[in-house]
Amino acid sequence: MRELEFLPQWYPQLRTRKRQLVLQAWLTLAVIAGLCLALSSLNHSVRGAHRALAQISGEASATEAQVKKLDELLGLQKQLARQERVMARLGVGVETTRLLNTLEGIMPREMAILNLGMETHEQARPVANLTQALNTRDKDAAVVRQLRVRLAGVVPTDADLASFLASLSGAPLFKQVTMNYARERADNGHVMREFEVSFVVPLSGD
Amino acid sequence: MIRLTRSHLLPIGLDLGTDGVKLLQLEVVGNQLQVVSAVRRAWSAEEAIQVRENPAAALAAALPKLLAGGHFRGRLAALNLPRSIVHMRNIRLPLMPAAELDGAVAYEVKALFGFDAAEAQVRHIPAGEVRQGTESRQEVIVIAAKQSDIASFIEPLHARGLVLDSLDVEPCALYRSVERFIRRKEDEQEVYVLAEVGACQTQVLIGKGRDIQFVKVLEMGGSKINQAVSAKLGIAPAEAAALRRRINETPESPDAPVDPIAQAVADATRQPMEELGRELALCLRYYSVTFRGQRPRRLRLLGGEGGDNKLRQTICASVGIDVECGRPLYSVDSRKMEAPLRRGTQGEWAMALGLALKRTEGHFGPRDGKPRDPNAPAEPGAAVEQTAAATGEPATGEQAALISESAHKEPVHA
Numbered sequence: 001m002r003e004l005e006f007l008p009q010w011y012p013q014l015r016t017r018k019r020q021l022v023l024q025a026w027l028t029l030a031v032i033a034g035l036c037l038a039l040s041s042l043n044h045s046v047r048g049a050h051r052a053l054a055q056i057s058g059e060a061s062a063t064e065a066q067v068k069k070l071d072e073l074l075g076l077q078k079q080l081a082r083q084e085r086v087m088a089r090l091g092v093g094v095e096t097t098r099l100l101n102t103l104e105g106i107m108p109r110e111m112a113i114l115n116l117g118m119e120t121h122e123q124a125r126p127v128a129n130l131t132q133a134l135n136t137r138d139k140d141a142a143v144v145r146q147l148r149v150r151l152a153g154v155v156p157t158d159a160d161l162a163s164f165l166a167s168l169s170g171a172p173l174f175k176q177v178t179m180n181y182a183r184e185r186a187d188n189g190h191v192m193r194e195f196e197v198s199f200v201v202p203l204s205g206d
Numbered sequence: 207m208i209r210l211t212r213s214h215l216l217p218i219g220l221d222l223g224t225d226g227v228k229l230l231q232l233e234v235v236g237n238q239l240q241v242v243s244a245v246r247r248a249w250s251a252e253e254a255i256q257v258r259e260n261p262a263a264a265l266a267a268a269l270p271k272l273l274a275g276g277h278f279r280g281r282l283a284a285l286n287l288p289r290s291i292v293h294m295r296n297i298r299l300p301l302m303p304a305a306e307l308d309g310a311v312a313y314e315v316k317a318l319f320g321f322d323a324a325e326a327q328v329r330h331i332p333a334g335e336v337r338q339g340t341e342s343r344q345e346v347i348v349i350a351a352k353q354s355d356i357a358s359f360i361e362p363l364h365a366r367g368l369v370l371d372s373l374d375v376e377p378c379a380l381y382r383s384v385e386r387f388i389r390r391k392e393d394e395q396e397v398y399v400l401a402e403v404g405a406c407q408t409q410v411l412i413g414k415g416r417d418i419q420f421v422k423v424l425e426m427g428g429s430k431i432n433q434a435v436s437a438k439l440g441i442a443p444a445e446a447a448a449l450r451r452r453i454n455e456t457p458e459s460p461d462a463p464v465d466p467i468a469q470a471v472a473d474a475t476r477q478p479m480e481e482l483g484r485e486l487a488l489c490l491r492y493y494s495v496t497f498r499g500q501r502p503r504r505l506r507l508l509g510g511e512g513g514d515n516k517l518r519q520t521i522c523a524s525v526g527i528d529v530e531c532g533r534p535l536y537s538v539d540s541r542k543m544e545a546p547l548r549r550g551t552q553g554e555w556a557m558a559l560g561l562a563l564k565r566t567e568g569h570f571g572p573r574d575g576k577p578r579d580p581n582a583p584a585e586p587g588a589a590v591e592q593t594a595a596a597t598g599e600p601a602t603g604e605q606a607a608l609i610s611e612s613a614h615k616e617p618v619h620a
Contacts, residue, residue: 001385001416004329006287006373
């Protein structure tokens, strides 16, 4: 059978073009969707990176503060070390008033001080061998400093003297408490005990 | 359900008529045709007027509902050009090779239709060789439609989302509903006479085998018959149509008393039906005179009025050959069609079927085809003997050759 077709030639072309247009539209949509997806993924990554950066920045600022504090502490440490070195070189300064206050606290009420002498003694620290002597970096630390105090006083009785000596020996600042002498003394008809003690206040911080 | 055979979906065949519209979609499953979906809708009075004035606009307006009303797959459709824009003429040209025929037809267009071939789509059907006086000429059916008319028909439908797969003309679509079921070589020699009796017009097609040879449009149809009944009984034409349908569906019984209404209807319809019969007889006579060869043996009535028994009997009396009510969907699995659409002979679906089959290339086995004799020897010449036995005449050498070829090529079908 002879088939007749009256569909104009432009119609199939129009359909083809329409199909192509639809296909292109879908492809464009797909590409746009893909780009959006990629962009969204990138945004997500960037946001994640930003979060990580913020976290790291926070940690860095905290670390910076800690470093600053450490620097301060190191500075303080250096200062203290310097002070320590100066102290080691010069020795601890003991104020006479504080020493007198301490002694006054220890002394019985009836005791009186007749004489008080203080002198600083420096003595080289003994070393066991040459190697130890060479290894000692701080030359100042090799010196032992002491404040030697000589105190002469009177007390009514031996008991008071004993009490004073016990208190003096018990005080943590005073070392090497030694009784130099103790003798009777009469003054205007009053009998009393005159004595002299010496003790050491270490100045090297040992 | 899982189907193991391969199926091929065909475009929707859309038959736009003056009284209604029919949509039919088929699929080819294996070697059989199955209905996917079918919708029929009658036009209202307003719509019918609009269809006559602007068929494309009317169809476009109704399309969404029509497509939604069925279970159609896709929007690919095959349509007929409306009769109003199709110009058809028969011409006789000297015998010439087929390649030269196109040019000759294009040359004749201006004289035939009054417009230039360049501004129209012109197609032709070589009808066959005829004798004119002492010389042989070839008769050609020339069909043309103006480009502008086609464009204005397509545009509203395209705008509504319908995708046109094909634009056909009614004679071709109608004849295809028969042609696609011709498989035997011997059937290719048969003359098929189809009369599609529509609401306003009757289309007469005569073809030999696969080729159309004669086309004639008669300006009479069902509405003229209905008007005659309407005038006789004093009822509206729509009521007359319903009454005729009811009488037609009532089984005839010789013992039953004569129904006076049926008798009145028969009296009223006799005159227009006989007129139609006379016209058909004239067509057959013209064909017999013009084209030599095998005579038509039967006439098939198709279309909305094709199932009318009274019409069949009247025409049978006029034309002198067998007249049968065509059943175009008989060889199609139509179980998916709704029950009301499956009533009667379904002759009105012939055009939609032909349109739906436009893109098919093969041929399908008719259920009412002549079965081969299973006891016949499967050797060349067996069919010749069968034919000779059936007709009681010895087969000619040409027939024997054709039937022998048929026996080699054509598959056996039940």
